[in-house]
Amino acid sequence: MQGENAESPPVTALDLNTMPTWRARLARVLALALLLAAAGSPGGAEEVGKEEMRSLDEQVQEIKSDVLGIAAELGQLEEKLLYPSNTQVAVFVSLAEGETFRLDSVQVHIDGEPVAHHIYSFKELEALQKGGVQRIYTGNVATGEHRLDVAIAGKKGGSDVSAKQDWSFRKEAEPKLVGITLAGDGSRIELGSW
């Protein structure tokens, strides 16, 4: 190919014949493909079969629906079996709106016993900062008065921050949900108003 193209006249307008043969072939294909991709043409290997793909996609959707249904029932069963409402206690962690300190870890003690210790990944921290609430612990306690201790550690502007707080709470017959909100750049731990 090089021989014939080497002798070609100077190109003044796009003439695919003046390019190497392999390039001329590709130029047509690539330029067209690029524009069609933008305009909405199918891309990739289409020969696998649109119908096959569609039917598979629908089958996967049905399986997802089915598995979600099983998960829901299983969740109820687990809760009944492992955390019955008369003993269930759950602790949730959230960040106050606008908090930007880097939360590294949260430790939870109930009645002096360590029950949860979580170290946060970037994704988890981001989810908390966006307003998500983390269930950090689910367990069982007897009806009556209990003590909850929460300790946190993190960083703000390169400096370490930490805080500790304890509260008492009363467990009644219904499930006890305790919400903890971290505020003041990691200097305050507040019991949520849930």
Place this chain on the structure above:
Amino acid sequence: MTPTWIRAIASGLAVVLLAAATAAEDLRDLHFGEALYEAYQEHWFESLERLDAEIAQHYRVDEPQLDSLYAHIGSAEFDVGDFELRYRMHHRAGRAIRAVLEADVAEPIRNEAAFRLARIHFQKDQPHEAMHALERIHGEIPDEIRDDIEFLRANVYMALGRPADAVKVLDDLQGDGELEGFSAYNLGIALLQAGRERDAVTQLDRAGQVSSGDPATLAIRDKSNLVLGTLLFEASAFGPSQSALDRVRLEGPFSNQALLRAGWADASAQNFERALVPWSILAEREPTDAAAQEARLALPYAYSKLDVHGRAALLYGRAVEAFGAQLEKIDASLDSIQEGEFLEALVREEIRQDKDWVIRLRSLPEAPETYYLMSLMASHDFQTALQNYLDLEDMRKKLVAWQRSFDAFDDLVELRRRYYEPLLPGVDREFRRLDARMRLRLEQRKHLARRLEHLLIAPRPEHLATADEQRFSAALDGIEARLAESSGADDAELQQRVRHLRGALRWSLETQYHERLTEAHRHLHELNQDVEALDAQYVAFVRTRQAATHSYAHYEAPIENLRARVTQAQERLEIAMKRQGHVLESVAKQELKLRRDRLEAYQNEARFAFADSYDRAAKAQAAK
């Protein structure tokens, strides 16, 4: 089919809407917050699992307005649809959003639902249905989605082959901050589709100069410049083409293609010296990239055109070797696919933890099956198939874990049964005895209360006599009876004394009556407190007793039922995974074979060109 970039934008909008829909509100429901926590981490299955359960619970309560989810129920209904969409459950997402649309809701909510439904149809390549949903939007529209609706409408027009209508819509969207890069690019494409090439070039030139710090906008700006450069190149406007291509960032998703085209623009203008610059950069880049492969052939071609035949021969020789190495890799990839290793590599957990897992896969020396994964990922069909396969794999792991947990549940239930069953009959016997005594005492208390209430209406002082007074009164009764039967001389005096004593007793009872009644009420009140404490203990005992039974009884059927459902789901899932895996392998093999054919052609070209350049270099040497 909807183009990948439009789909990417649409799903990006879904995230924006999710954040906007929920962050603005004060969170009142912990479980809703928990679902959001999972969603913000893109754990769609878990977020749906929690939100589905919370919404179902909300609709089960007698007074939903007192439920903590009540304040969020509108967003929660929308979020379910969004999460389902992100989890690629279009059918369910459509149903969820249609339910909002059909409900008796305020106009802005109905319009938002219609918009979301249109977006789902658009993503499912159903532009007619998408347009139908968009046509349902009228009246008050929430400000935050006003531009998104119009942007979607323009995309739908383009998908329907009505670019002129898309142009009208996109014209009005120009300058919109958030969508600026995308609407500018889309307008360029719409103009091109409408046959207005000159306007398209002007518009793409504008889109190629949008200033932004947002990575997605920068990428679409690069694409605008790439398309513009290609258009101008095809129109033989090599100078302007070069300028547009030069605006594409050197590091970005379109940089390789831009470098390649920039070289060809120079070469087509006979400026081979300039073509060396982009091609030299590109030839050193990722060897599996198609543009980089072409540059390895284009670079010596430019040298040969510059009569630097020795250098051209050297580079052609290297290209032959490089293509050979790539062909070996492709063959290794094809062999790995044949042996089923490709699918195994795709689901490696440690790799999927990494955000850039696709890129990492390519660099693993022991994973030839994934060398070309990046180029495969460019195909939307492959992406969908891969994502479905990964979702199936995640579910498979869940089902396996659940199946194991059923055995643990069985053990737990059995242990509890063995512990409680021998204990409970004795506990129940003792409880029945205490229960009988308690009921008797409670009956007595009730009787006392009734009598005291009656005394308030009809005072009976003798009913409040102390035990001593009652004995004393009984003694007086006895004396009186004996006196009635005797006939002694001092009877009259004795009877007088008895009357006197009875009068004294009556005096005490009458004068202390109110004090005694108050005292009796105080005692009854004290008794009430004891009874309340007893009642609480009783209720606690009954609850604990019930909990003991509930901890092991009636679990067999639900566990068995779930076990069977999990088994069935596993069977269905296995079949679907096989089919999906086969699709992935077929697409990969097809793509790799195409790449192989091209590489073989390149290698042949490089061989011939090497020989030619070598001859020319030898002749030139001899002529000196």
